Amino acid sequence: MGDLDLIRRAQRGDPAALAALLQQHYLPVKKYLVTIAFDRGLAEDLTQETMIRAIQRIGQFQGRSRFSTWLMTIATRQYLDWLRREKRERQAAARVADVQPLWQAPPSPEVQSLMAALQALPREVALPVVLKHYYGYTYEEIAEWMEIPVGTVKSRVFNGVRTLRRELGQDEA
Amino acid sequence: MKRSAEPWERSLREGLDALAGTVAEESPPDLGAFIMLVSDVQREQRRALRRDLVRFLTAAGLILCAWLWAWLQFPVYFLMAQGAMAFAMAAAVAWAAAGGRRASHE
Numbered sequence: 058m059g060d061l062d063l064i065r066r067a068q069r070g071d072p073a074a075l076a077a078l079l080q081q082h083y084l085p086v087k088k089y090l091v092t093i094a095f096d097r098g099l100a101e102d103l104t105q106e107t108m109i110r111a112i113q114r115i116g117q118f119q120g121r122s123r124f125s126t127w128l129m130t131i132a133t134r135q136y137l138d139w140l141r142r143e144k145r146e147r148q149a150a151a152r153v154a155d156v157q158p159l160w161q162a163p164p165s166p167e168v169q170s171l172m173a174a175l176q177a178l179p180r181e182v183a184l185p186v187v188l189k190h191y192y193g194y195t196y197e198e199i200a201e202w203m204e205i206p207v208g209t210v211k212s213r214v215f216n217g218v219r220t221l222r223r224e225l226g227q228d229e230a
Numbered sequence: 231m232k233r234s235a236e237p238w239e240r241s242l243r244e245g246l247d248a249l250a251g252t253v254a255e256e257s258p259p260d261l262g263a264f265i266m267l268v269s270d271v272q273r274e275q276r277r278a279l280r281r282d283l284v285r286f287l288t289a290a291g292l293i294l295c296a297w298l299w300a301w302l303q304f305p306v307y308f309l310m311a312q313g314a315m316a317f318a319m320a321a322a323v324a325w326a327a328a329g330g331r332r333a334s335h336e
Contacts, residue, residue: 072272076264083258088250096253108264112271164248171241172249190239191246221238 060124067115075115079108082125086132093187094136095176103139107132133184133202140180167225174224178217185210186217 060081066074086107090100103198118127164172175183185203188194189210196214200207235243300309 072265073261073266076261076268078263079268080258080261083264084253084256088253089255091253092250094245096250108267109271112268113275128327136334164245167239168238168241168245168248171246175242175245187242190242194301218238221242222236225238227239 061120064118064120064124065114068118068228075112079111080122083108090130090132090136092191094186096126097173099139103132105134106135110135130202133188136184137203143195171221171225174221176183178220182213182220183216185213186221189214190218 060078062079063078067078083104087100087104090103090107091097094100094103107128113127114131118124122130158181175186178186181203185199188199188202189196194202194205196210200210203210
């Protein structure tokens with residue numbers, strides 16, 4: 058059954074349709090959250106919160122974007138809320154250090170140092186870098202999701218990329 | 231023409247692909263768990279809505295009773311003066327708040 062049919066039924070109040078829709082999108086949302094939060098435990102919690110928020114707001118989904126994009130927007134906002142809550146930035150850095158290694162088969166040394174450099178970036182800088190250079194979203198889309206000006210997104214991406222290049226010894230300067 | 235990825239960009243993709251790959255091996259919770267979650271969240275939402283409605287109706291009832299009592303107690307010109315004063319104060323507060331917000335963005 059397609060997303061559109063399930064969405065229509067879910068908006069009419071069919072709980073089974075909404076459940077099926079969320080089940081289909083559960084892993085993509087969790088995958089997305091792992092790549093922006095670098096923490097499987099946190100991604101699990103935020104996926105749950107994203108699902109709850111989607112249930113509460115399914116009536117507001119107007120189909121202007123794909124359903125998966127709508128869920129990503131909610132997931133991003135959940136992650137940003139988590140970052141803001143009780144100013145957890147420092148605790149988040151400690152948490153990332155605790156959950157290493159993130160993968161079963163360790164990648165090449167270059168990838169490992171790049172990922173370490175990415176995780177060492179402030180979260181509000183790492184997020185737009187990932188959204189821009191991994192997911193390919195536009196500056197405008199990222200600005201809308203993060204609720205910050207486009208210029209701020211551009212400067213954060215620029216600074217983040219410069220730091221990553223420098224860390225990997227690929228700095229042009 | 232699409233530009234080719236720089237080395238750091240390739241490493242970024244490889245690293246994040248590996249990270250995402252750890253989730254790909256998992257399977258989502260079964261449909262029953264999702265149905266239960268949907269039912270719980272919707273029940274809680276309905277309860278919150280009912281609570282808000284009761285609060286709104288209680289507040290509206292109290293205001294209406296107070297208005298009715300005042301209407302029976304005082305002459306019309308006095309009530310009109312009271313209303314105009316309350317409106318002017320609310321407008322002044324709103325104007326001051328809006329002015330303050332604008333100033334903070336400049």
